[in-house]
Amino acid sequence: MTDIIPVILCGGSGTRLWPRSRKAMPKPFLPLVGDDTLFTATLLRCTRDFGFADPVVVTGAAHLEHVESQLPDRDATKIIVEPEGRNTAAAIALAAFSVPEDSIILVCPSDHHIGDCDAFRTAAKEAAALAADGWLVSFGIEPTAPETGYGYLKQGEPISGSGGRKVARFVEKPDLARASEFLASGEYAWNGGIFAFRAGTFLEELERHRPQILEAVRQSVQAGRTEGQRFYPDAEAFARVKSESVDYAVMENTDRAAMMPATMAWSDIGNWQALHDAQECDEAGNSVRGNAELRDCSNVMVMSDGPRVSVVGASNLIIVVDGDEVLVCTPEGAQGVGKLSGAVNQ
Amino acid sequence: MTDIIPVILCGGSGTRLWPRSRKAMPKPFLPLVGDDTLFTATLLRCTRDFGFADPVVVTGAAHLEHVESQLPDRDATKIIVEPEGRNTAAAIALAAFSVPEDSIILVCPSDHHIGDCDAFRTAAKEAAALAADGWLVSFGIEPTAPETGYGYLKQGEPISGSGGRKVARFVEKPDLARASEFLASGEYAWNGGIFAFRAGTFLEELERHRPQILEAVRQSVQAGRTEGQRFYPDAEAFARVKSESVDYAVMENTDRAAMMPATMAWSDIGNWQALHDAQECDEAGNSVRGNAELRDCSNVMVMSDGPRVSVVGASNLIIVVDGDEVLVCTPEGAQGVGKLSGAVNQ
Numbered sequence: 001m002t003d004i005i006p007v008i009l010c011g012g013s014g015t016r017l018w019p020r021s022r023k024a025m026p027k028p029f030l031p032l033v034g035d036d037t038l039f040t041a042t043l044l045r046c047t048r049d050f051g052f053a054d055p056v057v058v059t060g061a062a063h064l065e066h067v068e069s070q071l072p073d074r075d076a077t078k079i080i081v082e083p084e085g086r087n088t089a090a091a092i093a094l095a096a097f098s099v100p101e102d103s104i105i106l107v108c109p110s111d112h113h114i115g116d117c118d119a120f121r122t123a124a125k126e127a128a129a130l131a132a133d134g135w136l137v138s139f140g141i142e143p144t145a146p147e148t149g150y151g152y153l154k155q156g157e158p159i160s161g162s163g164g165r166k167v168a169r170f171v172e173k174p175d176l177a178r179a180s181e182f183l184a185s186g187e188y189a190w191n192g193g194i195f196a197f198r199a200g201t202f203l204e205e206l207e208r209h210r211p212q213i214l215e216a217v218r219q220s221v222q223a224g225r226t227e228g229q230r231f232y233p234d235a236e237a238f239a240r241v242k243s244e245s246v247d248y249a250v251m252e253n254t255d256r257a258a259m260m261p262a263t264m265a266w267s268d269i270g271n272w273q274a275l276h277d278a279q280e281c282d283e284a285g286n287s288v289r290g291n292a293e294l295r296d297c298s299n300v301m302v303m304s305d306g307p308r309v310s311v312v313g314a315s316n317l318i319i320v321v322d323g324d325e326v327l328v329c330t331p332e333g334a335q336g337v338g339k340l341s342g343a344v345n346q
Numbered sequence: 347m348t349d350i351i352p353v354i355l356c357g358g359s360g361t362r363l364w365p366r367s368r369k370a371m372p373k374p375f376l377p378l379v380g381d382d383t384l385f386t387a388t389l390l391r392c393t394r395d396f397g398f399a400d401p402v403v404v405t406g407a408a409h410l411e412h413v414e415s416q417l418p419d420r421d422a423t424k425i426i427v428e429p430e431g432r433n434t435a436a437a438i439a440l441a442a443f444s445v446p447e448d449s450i451i452l453v454c455p456s457d458h459h460i461g462d463c464d465a466f467r468t469a470a471k472e473a474a475a476l477a478a479d480g481w482l483v484s485f486g487i488e489p490t491a492p493e494t495g496y497g498y499l500k501q502g503e504p505i506s507g508s509g510g511r512k513v514a515r516f517v518e519k520p521d522l523a524r525a526s527e528f529l530a531s532g533e534y535a536w537n538g539g540i541f542a543f544r545a546g547t548f549l550e551e552l553e554r555h556r557p558q559i560l561e562a563v564r565q566s567v568q569a570g571r572t573e574g575q576r577f578y579p580d581a582e583a584f585a586r587v588k589s590e591s592v593d594y595a596v597m598e599n600t601d602r603a604a605m606m607p608a609t610m611a612w613s614d615i616g617n618w619q620a621l622h623d624a625q626e627c628d629e630a631g632n633s634v635r636g637n638a639e640l641r642d643c644s645n646v647m648v649m650s651d652g653p654r655v656s657v658v659g660a661s662n663l664i665i666v667v668d669g670d671e672v673l674v675c676t677p678e679g680a681q682g683v684g685k686l687s688g689a690v691n692q
């Protein structure tokens with residue numbers, strides 16, 4: 001089998017993790033779980049030591065400095081610098097054009113946390129085998145709660161000789177009642193935005209379903225320029241690309257959609273409560289980063305970049321101190337952090 | 347009737363209001379409710395405009411600078427500088443020695459809040475009339491909750507021709523069950539540490555029940571020295587004074603103990619929740635001082651001396667940012683703030 005090339009997508013910011021995540025230093029580049037940043041951890045999950053090929057990172061000029069300073073192996077990494085964000089279909093197409101068409105690319109968002117890296121790599125290799133057979137493979141993450149913030153994959157018939165299945169249906173973010181049904185049925189998985197594709201197959205399917213995107217990306221690549229490890233697609237051509245997600249542009253339309261089940265303690269760290277859930281806690285469910293003292297507390301998360309945080313008697317609370325901002329929210333309130341003035345007016 | 351001389355006791359600190367209240371800048375000298383500090387507000391409640399005489403402040407050297415800088419009328423205020431803290435019996439004795447024996451002194455702690463100042467002054471004048479008749483008068487504050495942190499006065503028979511009553515019994519801090527009984531019975535009042543005494547009568551009763559305190563204070567006064575508005579009792583003599591509260595040394599022993607009922611929106615601001623209760627709140631029960639944004643919050647108090655505090659989804663919470671300290675506590679947790687490392691190791 002050919003090498004698996006990790007393609008790391010390093011795009012948008014995460015306002016729901018404000019004030020720690022800010023425009024100038026967004027979520028992927030912060031050490032939110034453990035000592036590594038989410039971006040670095042994503043790269044370290046699939047290195048040569050584990051049998052992967054050198055990675056490709058797709059990012060924007062705004063994040064280039066963070067990307068290059070946090071790369072585990074700068075000389076071995078190709079960096080595609082998008083002139084502007086055009087969503088995932090275009091970003092993946094840029095990566096697919098940059099590698100031999102027989103390569104298997106493993107598309108990974110740079111701002112997720114995966115607790116069980118062995119399970120991730122096992123699923124990645126099984127997904128790659130399916131992709132080599134011409135399937136477009138989504139990771140189908142075993143759901144553990146009726147999340148309304150994720151897309152869901154309904155499992156179809158098994159693909160013989162593999163651990164994968166066809167995708168029967170893609171479902172956009174459901175409401176709580178439907179999400180609960182999905183969870184209870186055992187027939188649905190979360191669509192975590194992790195994919196395995198044969199590069200050539202992906203481009204063929206993109207051409208079939210979104211020829212405009214394929215053509216504009218191709219032109220931006222042809223007119224692009226290389227600078228050391230960096231590749232700059234042509235801005236004028238890229239500006240013509242229609243901004244669409246890979247799910248919407250390709251996965252929901254192709255008849256080659258497959259899913260690879262994965263149980264790997266995954267989290268998109270989509271808000272502060274998700275981060276708390278992903279962290280190691282003490283017996284009382286508390287987790288602390290920085291200078292803090294907790295008395296009679298349970299399920300409290302504290303993160304401080306300086307000031308001491310003293311908490312007495314609190315339960316189910318998130319407290320973040322970052323520079324000149326202090327955030328306090330409940331698990332329910334965590335969803336609303338992105339709407340705060342501080343998060344909006346950065 | 348003779349003038350009423352306000353005697354303002356300006357002693358200990360309040361660790362349960364840490365981190366806003368600190369050793370170097372304790373509770374009385376902070377603008378915790380409204381724009382005035384508790385100390386200044388105490389003095390402004392009983393000025394010449396309201397028919398009171400010039401005040402006497404009893405304080406320690408550590409607080410002298412705060413006292414003098416916050417006095418509404420420095421030239422008209424006598425300041426007694428205690429060589430060291432010896433509790434309230436001695437502090438009041440120092441004040442009683444400094445005024446004519448026929449004067450009525452109105453003893454007021456400097457770190458309480460009184461919402462209804464007119465009611466306070468009315469009670470003060472009635473208490474002064476009782477004191478002129480030889481009674482030692484405690485304010486009996488109408489209880490509004492089964493507080494376990496206060497002493498209680500059990501009302502005795504009415505004193506004819508006055509709104510006051512004898513005190514049937516003094517009760518030290520009761521447990522919750524007893525406090526609830528007290529509240530339900532309607533026969534008990536809080537002992538708020540506000541007193542009216544004829545100076546000479548107080549000293550006579552102190553001599554009767556604690557001759558050692560009376561004598562040592564007398565010697566410290568005789569050997570003391572005056573410096574402008576300040577009076578410094580002799581340190582050597584004062585060091586011999588036994589440290590006792592006025593309740594324990596005099597009020598619980600004298601047969602002249604009386605109480606004057608007072609309903610005046612009083613609070614000792616004994617912890618953060620008490621402060622929250624004393625503050626004006628919006629419809630949702632929230633109160634904010636400093637830079638803050640609250641979304642979906644109820645009964646939340648925020649006080650910040652600088653950083654913006656953003657709160658989402660919280661109920662029943664107190665958040666205080668002061669310098670390099672952040673405190674978050676529940677109403678129940680507020681009692682435990684004084685035990686935090688930050689409060690203990692100042």
